[in-house]
Amino acid sequence: MPTSVLPENHPAVPEKSRMRSLVLWSAVSLVGAVAWGVLALARGERISAIWLVLAALGSYAIAYRFYARFVARRVLKPDDSRATPAERLEDGVDFQPTDRRVLLGHHFAAIAGAGPLVGPVLAAQMGYLPGTLWIVAGVIFAGAVQDMVVLFLSMRRDGTSLGQMARDEIGRAGGAAALVAVLAIMIILLGVLALVVVNALAHSPWGTFSVAMTVPIALFMGFWMHRIRPGRVVETSLIGVALLLLAIVGGSWVQNSSLAGTFTLSPTTLAFCLVGYGFVASVLPVWMLLAPRDYLSTFMKIGTIALLAVGVVVAAPVMRADAVSQFAGSGAGPVFAGSLFPFLFITIACGALSGFHALVASGTTPKLIRKESQVRLIGYGAMLMESFVAIMALIAAATLEPGLYYAMNAPAALLGTTAESASHAVAGLGFTITPDQLTQAAKAVEEQTLIARSGGAPTLAVGMSEIFSGVFGGTAMKAFWYHFAIMFEALFILTTVDAGTRVGRFMLQDMLGNVFKPLGRVNWKPGIWLCSALVVAAWGYFLYTGATDPLGGINQLFPLFGIANQLLAAIALTVCTTILIKSGRLRWAWVPGVPLLWVVAVTFTAGWQKVFSDDPKVGFFAQRARYADATDAGQVLPPAKSLDDMHTVVTNSTVDGVLIVLFLLLVAVVMANAAVVCVRAIRSRVPLPTTEAPYVASRLDDSERVGEPLAGARS
């Protein structure tokens, strides 16, 4: 990652360094181009994952050096002589000028989670090439641009949130719709992420034990950091990580002991456990559970991602999946239904374009930026890093034998429960895996079964265990690495669930406070409990329906999650485009405007198909009609096993379909309101008022402080 931020208005560059830069960037372009060439020309033969890594890194470097710089300089025009909110409003708590490398770490830890790991794994059903192209092109032209522009605009407004910016710059209707959309989208997101954990831990005593242990470990860390040695975060986190590794090792022992039965839980039980946990975690004091968990998750995140990068480069695995699979064209894939356009682009959300990042980029981070020009490194750079995580997840999935991939990711209803039935079903899809190989694969990672472990996490874990065991520890360590990967994903997701529930609770309190005053008070206990319970119940509902859905929860809910996330991106990009037009930069409105058009095309096509498609595999209402008709006729359609199952399918598809309609309407309201404002801005002779904070000269020295330990080091 290039970290050197050139002064944005620099004087003439010496001839020698210009030459060096020319040579360097020619070399980078050449490496990237060759790698893309290999990817494009390889047909039929298996290629090394290194080419994917090189193609991605080369593209990122060029995008960061040229496109990000262009967007920053021409469109945003950061001014380092202008004091940032961190400088003007410095209070040592919320506002604090922060070293750019530290802030990059902060921001990356806040935006990266399980999303970029799960989506690409599911999207691997269409082959690795479409996913790679979308991840790389999407991040360069859409995702990273969105993050950087939102970060910049929020920074110029003293760190106001996306919802507030929508209200201030677009209008009351748009603002209110944006607020409701954000809350609703977050609920779906939490439900689906929790479902990924449930699917990863179901019937796995090892995984369940080690993830359950994260709770006492976090409680211990919280107690240690709060009571015994206040504020010693680094030492506490190191102890926590060590305990976590012990918990993973301990899981192996539990699995082979008499305790195994206690930790072998069904998806339904796990769903209830998670709901209970989510409620308790959101009402406990932050220091007890949430804060320590967050540190633990950050350390594991950065450590494991670095490890994965090393593993991919050193092990250089071969891609076993097809570059473009048969399902890319037919749209009849077992993992998620629907054709490449639009469904690939909603399945891979985080990693290419994620609306959720706009919430992070318009909250904490803008209040910590030291100099305006650093939005390029922090906004654009952190998103490139997340995109690289997505590429590695895609590699981990695509290095698996396709037979194993489909045996793990197709719905249980298709695969049955035995190795024979799964092997037969996979053969029906056009791939081969013998029952013996399936049993062996499960045995290698010490799981009871790998059949129908959908949700992405187990697949990624198997892929990571292959890569890691190739570098560290050999086959003996495979089971450890598998459960390490499961634990690492579950840890991320549970942290997101904790934090998300709390954020959701505050948003709900804020909204309900308008109706009934005491509910809005952040320290009124009954209000806190009620709102927490409401938020937990809402995502818990989706988690429960997902865990019990006869058609496979991930298959049904993941499109909803993807559409929701991308619709949030549509809202964020709408806000960006509107503000650019209002501030007289119509000429550059295409920078967020083209990604906006793209994401609107994707989400509205996907939404339309999900609502109106005649294919019961794709359209929720077609599915509803099919199962409702059969129920009326007293028939039970497989994969449902009873009339109760039939009723469940009817209810779920109705709820999902109605939700999609609701989301699309909310986003349409925001966009319509924004369009009105844009037209008014273009017609107006004088620029419309915006809420940008007035100019104040900066007194912070532009150059980095001298004598800092990291000066000159690359992060």
Added chain:
Amino acid sequence: MSVRRWSRAVRWYLRELTGEADYDRYCERHRRRHPLAPVPSRRVYEARRALHRETHPQGRCC
């Protein structure tokens, strides 16, 4: 770069990233602004920080 310099750099980065170094900055700020008032202890500072976190939830992304 020598091993010592590296380990110092890593330590600096981790302390900054986790916010452990915030207290040092806070003390320095406090002395600058209120030279006569005693600086609150680390325990008090951390308790206040926890309280602040309670009412300022931070989203984590997917």
